[in-house]
Amino acid sequence: MRGIYIHIPFCHQICHYCDFNKVFFENQPVDEYIETIDKELTILKQSGTDFTKVETVFFGGGTPTALSAKQLDRLLEIVHSHVSVMNLTEFSTEANPDELTLDKLNVLKNGQVKRLSLGVQSFDEDLLKKIGRSHSPKQAIDVVNNARRTGFENISIDLIYALPGQTQAQWQNTLDQALALELPHYSGYSLIIEPKTVFYNLMNKGRLPLPGEDEETVMFSELINQMEKSGRSQYEISNFAIPGRESIHNMIYWENDEYAGIGAGAHGYLGGVRYANIAPLKRYMEHVETGDLPIIEKNTVTPNESMEEEMFLGLRKTEGVSIKHFAEKFGVTLEEKYGAVIQDLIKKDLVERHENRIRLTRNGIFKGNEAFQQFLG
Template sequence: MRGMYIHIPFCHQICHYCDFNKVFFKNQPVDAYIESIGQELAVMRQEGTSFERLETVFLGGGTPTSLSEQQLDRLLAIIHDYVDVSSLTEFSTEANPDELTYGKLKVLKNGGVDRLSIGVQSFDTELLKKIGRTHNADDPVRVITDARKVGFENMSIDLIYGLPGQTIAQWQDTLNQALALDLPHYSGYSLIVEPKTVFYNLMNKGRLPLPGEDIEAEMFAMLMEHMDQHGRKRYEISNFAVPGYESIHNLIYWENATYAGIGAGAHGYLNGERYSNIGPIAKYMEKTTAGERPIQQRHLVTETEAMEEEMFLGLRTAKGVSFSSFEKKFGQSLETVYGETIEQLVQDGLVERSDDRVKLTRIGVFRGNEVFQQFLA
């Protein structure tokens, strides 16, 4: 196992585009839930799972920074009970700009967290209101200034394009303000309208004025161009970094490697099995309190599925998929399994072969989903 993901499902405000497992913070058993994280880790250890050689821990949500200083401190103490944090290569947390106080920054830093992934999404105040965010355009600057004072260097911000009513000019301004912060890492995602979200309901009622595919493609091109001009290299379709500051935890996902998923609704991949935890908090806690794994679903990944995942996850990265690594991992050559598919995609100009690797072309990056689909049975 290379990584650990810990899910904190609490939010003070539900964003209109979010479909992750989350609940409003108020009147929730937050303290008891934090203790249940430790109970789940204890059960896994009793079953023989070792957390001794982890590379990364990632706190996600929901919103980890919705917790108070005392709650964050307790959560980090529990993690220290099971993980040698000092040996980690990366310890990350997601954060909201308006919740990340100076005090919380100090708690996180003292607890071993060394990377912040801040959900900025836009620097346009009106757009932020439209998508259900509670921070304003000035909060990220304050947070990043405070974080640097506390000692954080490895920081990233998330941005979203293709938002309802968003113009090219607004996206240009957001990119300019984001890059002015001079951070080592940026993520830029196109809006995906997911079921069971506010935006999904609005779209079904014809009340979600999305920019359209052509404008969205132009925004993506702007994102890549601006990041490259500022020395942030694209290492995955939506992620850009100064070399050496790539997100190690996310690379674990894209390299199809193993990780533990801890918390209500969390997903994990261990011992050839993908699993998901129970989502409802009360039911999750009922299982952990009883000393049981709170697993809702298990799926033993077949070799065919593992090879498919190797391709569509690996092709998301700029370096692509290695022919030699694929053969070492599966005992079959990439040519034997996917040779015809790769050749057709090369002819279509969507992938290219370079030395030991196959990777997306620039056109292929724009049409990634179309490429990935070719590797699914």
């Protein structure tokens, strides 16, 4: 197990595009939930899971910074009781710009958190309101400055393009303001309309004016070009960093390695099994109280499925999939397993061979899903 993901499902405001497991903060058993995280980690350790090789811990949500400073401090205390935090390569948390107060920044810093991932999404005030975000562009800039003053250097911000009614000019302005912060890491995602979201309901009613596919492609192209000009290398389809500042926790996912998912609705991959935790808060907490892991769904990954995952996850990285590593890991060469598929994708200019690796071409980066699907049985 290389990483631990801890899910904090609480939000003070629900974004219109979010389909993650989350609940409104008010009137929720937040303190009890934090203690349940402690119990789940204890059960996992007692089940024989090795915590000594953990490289990363990541707080996601929901919104981890919806917690009070005192609650964050308790959560960090719990992590320290289970993991050798000083030996971690990376300790990260997601955060909302309007919730990350100086008190919380100091708690995180004192708790040895090293990396902040800020959900900025846009620097356009009107678009932020349209997508249900509660912060302003100024608050996003202020929290970056406050984080730096507190001693945080490894800061990332998330941006979303192809938003309802978004113009190329608005996207360019967001990129300009984001890059003016000179951060080591940026993530840029195209809006995906997921079921059971506000945007999904609006789309079904014909009330969601989304940019067309061509406009979305132009926005993605501009994202890549601007990041390259600023010295932020595209190391994964949606992620850009100064060399050495890549997200190590996310690399665990893309490298098809194992990690624990802790908390209500969290997903994990341990012992060759992909699993999902019970999502409803009360049921999750009640189940952990029985002394059992709160797993509701399991899938033992077959060797064939693991090879498929190695390809479609690994190809997300711009360095691609190592031909040598694939053979060592699975006891079969890439050529033997996927030779015909790879040859076909090369002809279509979607992948290429480069330095003992198979990777997406520039064209393939824009048509990734078309390439990934070819590896699925």
